[in-house]
Amino acid sequence: MNHESHNHCNTKNSTKRMALAASLHCLAGCMIGEMIGVTIGTHAGFAPHNTVILASVLAFISGYIASIIPLVRAKLSLIKSLKLVFRRRHIVHTVNDRRRQHNHADHSGRHG
Numbered sequence: 001m002n003h004e005s006h007n008h009c010n011t012k013n014s015t016k017r018m019a020l021a022a023s024l025h026c027l028a029g030c031m032i033g034e035m036i037g038v039t040i041g042t043h044a045g046f047a048p049h050n051t052v053i054l055a056s057v058l059a060f061i062s063g064y065i066a067s068i069i070p071l072v073r074a075k076l077s078l079i080k081s082l083k084l085v086f087r088r089r090h091i092v093h094t095v096n097d098r099r100r101q102h103n104h105a106d107h108s109g110r111h112g
Contacts, residue, residue, distance in 0.1 A: 029066025
């Protein structure tokens with residue numbers, strides 16, 4: 001049995017599990033921050049746009065914090081974890097923006 005390939009497979013799977021955990025933590029963190037922001041804004045009597053701003057800021061902050069937790073538990077430094085999460089978010093948002101632009105171009109061409 002080749003133990004080197006077996007270890008490589010375990011490393012690849014553990015990396016995928018860590019990435020999945022960070023993504024799920026990010027989604028949960030964003031959701032929690034948004035709900036807290038909406039709750040605070042509503043109960044404090046904020047104007048709707050101020051409530052949205054508060055909810056967005058709290059979602060952003062709590063999403064980052066929750067994303068970092070599994071990475072730090074996996075023994076990554078705080079700085080490396082922050083950089084990794086920031087890069088991943090940037091890549092995801094860039095891909096989603098391009099996908100939206102592509103879909104918009106497809107739909108606008110049909111109506112012309």
